Amino acid sequence: MVEKKTSKVVVMVIGYAAMIVCLLLCVYPLIWMVFGSLKTTNDFYTNIWGPPIKFIWENYVEAWRRADMGRRYLNSVFITGLFLLINIPTACCAAYSFARLRFKGQQKLYLFLLCGIMIPTGVLTLPLYSTMVSLGLINSRVGLAITYAGTSVAFSTFMMRGFFISLPKGLEEAACIDGCTMFGAFRRVILPLTKPGIMILVIYNGLSNWTEYHLASLVLPSAAKQTVPVGMALFQANNAIEYPVLFAALSLATVPMVIVYILCQKSFISGMTAGAVKG
């Protein structure tokens, strides 16, 4: 009995220790990043671990200006926003049709679309780049948003279809006794009931494309059109001399999303979990 108790205590101690190590491992790099962003260059070299001796807020002004963060945020917001505006209606319409209507060739067309799920994200980046060249979509924010909408349409449709199917049968007829168009039934009756599914698309697809780098770095050569991740990678490659400013830029690229995450943690976690089946 005593032995059992000690072994339990040992497990607890090891577990707690592991938890604390993990906690530090996850959070300290971020704290370090913010500390570093507020130091003087000299402080940065000599005082590696601790908080800044003097807080240099100007680093942020400098980083915002030199890394052109304002413009890059606007670009990212624009591209992600436009992407969602295309992605959600196309996926919802197609998913509704596949889930609740009957038409010839339905199953074949659906399986055709599902083939898209077999191709892991990013494998086709280079052929996709060539396609964008031939369609004249290079160096265009709109072009990138449309392309994102194309690469994620298969998975989004698949996901939304699950939501439409789980709604009770005959809902459209019941709600539209006095008659409404088929599109009206979809838009006014069914679509509002699938808000949780749409939330998942917004979070999962939104975040995937907000952080996307591979394709964005190839198709947005002009600095004025680049997204936050692309801009960040370039800034790091070109300005690796004043480290505190680099760290300030990193913080500027990270902190807003972290705040959004902390505020809507629940929907963030459930959205990512439900969406990530595709990996």
Added chain:
Amino acid sequence: MMKKPSAEQTLGGRLKGNRSDKAFPYLMIAPAILLFCVFVIYPFAQGFISSFHKWDGLSPMKWLGLRNYENIMQDSLFWGAMKNTFLYAILVTIIKNIFALLLALFLVKKVLPGRTLFRTAVYLPVTMSYVVIGVLWMWIFNPTFGLLNPLLEFMGLGGLIRGWLSDPDVAIYSVIWVDIWKWTGFHMVMYVAGLNSIPEDYYEAAAIDGASSWQRFWKITIPQLNSTIFTNLLMSVTGAFTSNYALVNVMTGGGPNNATEVAATYIVKTGLKYVNLGKANAMTFVLFIFTLVFGMIQLKTIVRDENYDH
């Protein structure tokens, strides 16, 4: 598979069809199918065709037959990159999942103080982009003012100090570690959800029968968690073949001495830097063939889980 519904079951049947109603389902799927064809099927086909050609991306393609593929077979840099890609995918998948499962086992069903805070914290890196994380870890690994080496020295492990990103023997593992760091929290949350769905009475019954906790783990937890483990492994592995692009590109650029080159970075270099899209696309398809197995397992799981007639 799909049942043929009788006419009155369907909306189209009820709201008796004029011609526009017949077209309605097709109109609804048209934008999605169009996007899919233009941005998935077309690149796929064009990439495949160009892999048998000499092509710079602009001028017309020149037929080469299998020459690109023969060329790849002898390209030791490509196979080095493929080896790294697999090493990355395998290590990332295994280590992430072991860490995540261990943490989840400890975290679940115990009301520990600080539990929510812990979950919030380890999930944080999920919301960050690979680029930011890559740059951040580059400086942590930095030999002169990074965090890692002073820490090792402090712990009396000074002998372990090395150029984490400049030593060709170590660099790829450093990059792999960063990917593990980013996703462990995510998988942990998935495992916690899976563990929470195992009915408590299973454990109670086993405890009455005198099963040790070790036995309970292997006889109840693992079998009950089967599908969660499967999903997590599949998710890690399919992502890992290409998600390494941003990390490698930002942290090492494939160096030192190609030691961290992965397929995704080498393909882009071949295609855009050496302007050989034909060969690069041939590599894309070699990579695709290797990932196809996982893609097909994924598709099969998805189609099996799908309920056609609710």
